[in-house]
Amino acid sequence: MKKLYFSFIVLFAITWTQVVAQTTYYVKTDGNNSNDGLSWETAKATIADAIALANPANGDMIFVAKGTYIASGNNAVINPGAKVGLKFYGGFAGTETSLAERVFGTTAADSTNLVGNNYSVVVNYLAGGSTITTTLYDGFTIKNGNRTGSGGGMHNNISLTVNNCIFKENISSASGAGIYNSNNQITLLNCKFYGNKANTNGGGGILVSSGSSATITNCLFDGNITASGHGAGVSTYHTDANNPTTVNVSNCTFIRNEATGTGGGMYNYQNIKISILDCTFADNTATTNGGGVFNNTSADATITNSTFTSNIATLNGGGLYNSASSNGAITNCTFTSNIANNTTTATGGGGLFSTGAGPTVSYCKFMGNKAANGGGMLLTNATATTQFVNCLFSGNMATNAGGAGYINNSGTGSSSTPSFTNCTIAANYAKNTGGGLYNTGSNNGTTVTVTNSIIYGNSGGIANSVPAGATATVSYSNVQYTGATNEVDYNGGTNFNVDPNFTNLPAFSSTAPFTTGDYTLSSNSGSVINKGFNDAINGYNFDITGVNQRIYDTTVDMGAYEYQSVLPIKLSSFEARYQHNHVQLTWKTISESNNSHFEILRSDGVAFQVIDRVKGTGDSNQEITYHYTDYNPLSGVSYYQLRQVDFDNQSELSKIIPVSIAPKQTEIRIYTGESGEITIGVYAMKSGRANIIITDISGHKLLNQSVEIKEGYSTFENHIGLKPGVYVVSLQMEGETVSAKFVK
Structure with a gap:
């Protein structure tokens, strides 16, 4: 009995110690470092003095009131040193008794400002690093850091989480102006990066360097710069080919970033497994390749549900540039109004430039992209085995050849072999040849396969360079023959040349590019309905809409859209x-x-x-x-x-x-139609009045509409004449606000 009694007392003592050990320390701009820091009334004046008292082993937290905290001399505002695992929270009014009472403001000025001098604003560095305990930052504006080296805003080599923070106008002489990461794991949520500048190397907003992995969710990268480097928004690289690192980026917006180099929005160097999901890349620029995103050798990027709009590359790949071995899938993405300005032969790719890569591109739209030489998209190199399935190419423009696509072979001894299955290529324009597709090459030419596709209404159909030995194998397709230079007539057998009667086919012209038109099939499209080959589309159950069944009747239709006839009732x-x-x-x-x-x-x-x-x-x-x-x-x-x-x-x-089915809270989704209408889908837990608000990315309000929301799922359609760009739709109902972004 004594032994049992003794064990109980010891266990109780240990449990009690764990409960009472955690301490919260408080910091205010009008505090006093002679205080104990245990309440707002006895708050410390500097974060450094609170760190000196805190013990990360006990889970200690530091609450920092709103205000401005300026670095002293060439020091960081926050530098925990060996105290890995502390939790820092900003954004307090200075009266709260718990974290749950904290209420954020709506602007950077209404937050806790950490202002740097001639060093990083925040340093999280420990010799040898640490992957055991994660340090946390939540609710800070980190700005005006200026480091000789990397990491003007934040320099890290330990694992950490950063939530609800703003990184603004930080500078580094090397890389990672906003955040620099080395040999660590970082998680970012709801953060914003404005106007950070890396003067050499890469990562105006963030650099994820060798040995690091990252999860970046719901973040904004706006107006970041690399003066001489890559990846103005985000840059990633890893040197160990045997142990590739992972970077996951979801629901993020990259806008107006400028790289003096490659990858205006994002640059992925090598040995990276990167996932890009539900992201927007708009108005980013690169002075070389990849206005929106650049994927270098062995950067295996999977890109899903993302948009590339109005990005510019001085050379190739206005929207996206894929280098050798960048074979990750590209699914349900939209490339509109991107520009590649390279005028050299066999260059371009307004929407996509891919060299030596073989991704599967499915359910994607390439509309209104422009290349100074070739293609709304351009593929090159003998190992280019890219497959396009259920894709639309429309309104693209090339000042030389290949309005929709320019396919080249620069390898020796083998041929570039891309394929197009159930694709619609329409209303594209090339000044010289190949309004639809142009196939060429310096070694063996290209071997292109086209199946179940519609190539119609372009300035030309499929053109093959005879001297290069380029060929195309075409079956079960409707390919228009206009008699243009090098154009081949594929009429006969399972192919034909007739008007597919799209719902709305704009006339191509030298005024292209454009994003208008409706390339769905109509009741008059009998020539291409049920005329495809089912086996070619195995594994794809829906058409480009992602909703309509891919085989509606007994036989698949030609093109990207499956015709859905109406009920006889x-x-x-x-x-x-x-x-x-x-x-x-x-x-x-x-x-x-x-x-x-x-x-x-x-x-x-x-x-x-x-x-x-x-x-x-x-x-x-x-x-x-x-x-x-x-x-x-x-x-x-x-x-x-x-x-x-x-x-x-x-x-x-x-x-x-x-x-x-049964979401945990109100949800809002946006669907943009081919003719420009905006359908807003709302799932609500209960009925009531609500306001639907549409703003641009800068916060300017364009619509404020009061609507009646029903319990369950409701839809609302708007025609407010938005210009192309990035917008946010918000639903305000009984004190709750939910938002979603979309690209017009």
Whole structure:
């Protein structure tokens, strides 16, 4: 019994020590360093004095009130030294008793400002580094650092997390002006980088150097500069080829960054596995290659759901430049109005330049890009095996050849072999030859494969350089033959040359580039509907919209869009809403003829399945309302569709409606249509009045509309004539604000 009693007392003592050991120290600009720092009333005057008392082993925190804290001499404002693992929080009014009471302001001036001198503003450095305990910074503006070396704003070699911070106008003579990282792991959330400048090397905003990994989420990089280097927004590199590092960037905006070198928005050097998800690259510039992003040798970048708009490269790859071995997938991305100004032969790629790389590019749009020599996109080198699937090339312009694409082979002894499957190439312009595609090469030429595609309405179709020995293998495709220089007539067999009757095909002209047009198929597009080859599109269940089934009937259509015919009944509405753990489907018909029943189809994004049937009326000239409840919906996003079946078993499908199942809070999503309309989708936990606000990236308010929100899913359509650019839609409802950005 004594032994058991003794063990209990020891355990209790240890537990009590762990509970009471954590201490919070307070700092205010009008504090006094002779104080104990244990309350706002007895706050310290400098962060350094609070650090001297704090113990990271106990999880100690330092709360810093709003105000300005200036570096003393050539020192950092914060330098924990060996005290790795402290947690620093700024943005307090100076009256809060807990972290939960802190309320941020809306501008940089309404925060805790850490102002540098002739050194880094914040230094997190420990000999040998540390990956055990993570230091945290949350709620600071870090500005005016000026370091001879790297890391004007923050210099790190330990693992840390940085949340809700602003890095502004920091300078480094070398690299990583905003943040420099070496041999560490860094996580950034909700941070902003304005006007930071790296004078040599790279990383105006951030440099993730050798041995480092990074997760960067919901951050803004605006107006950062490299005076002589790469990656004005973010630069990454790693030297160990056997152990590549990882960098994940999601929901970030890169705008107006300028690189005197490569990669205006981002530069990825080598031995990097990088994921770019839901990001926007707009109005960035590079004096060489990759106005938006530059991926160098062995930088394996996967880019998903991202937009590249109005980026400029003095040489190649206005939107994106992929160097050798950059083979990561590019999925559901949009490249619009990017420019490559290189005038040398076999250069260009307004939207994409890829040399020696073989990524799969799917569900992407290349619209209104311009190249001073060749192509809305340009592929070169013998190892260029890029595959384009379900992609649109429209309104692109080349002052030489290859309006949509210029494909070259600069390798020796083998041929560049890209492929285009279910692609639409329309309304592109090349001043000299190859309005659609131009294939050439200095060694063996190129061997291009085109399947299930539409190449129509360009200044020319497919042109092959005869002296170079370039060829194209074309099947199950509609390729226009205009008789232009080097153009080949592919009419015959499974190919033909007829008007596909797009919904809206603009006339190409020397005034290109442009982003207008609607390249969906119409009811008059019978020449290309059900005329493809199913086996060529195996593994892709949706067309370029990501919603419409790729094979709507028995045979796949040609081009990027699958034609979805309308119901023979007159369907006036079809809605699906998530309510009380169920999905409620409602649809109305204003007339019916020979209507046996409706099949309810549901998909998780891979394939549709029939989950139930609802009996039809047969024949009617009156409005009829139908209801169906899915009591066991799938988690995440589901897609619902109706199949109307006649008594003779003929059937037609309705439009597809996505439904987000049981999100934890209000959600807002934006869909931009081909004709410029903006559809705002809102999922709300309850009904009520709300304001929808649209602002540009600088915060100028362009729309403030009061709307009635229903519980579940609602949509609102706007036609406010926005110019091309980056915008933010916000929904304000009962004190809650949710936002989402989009590119017009």
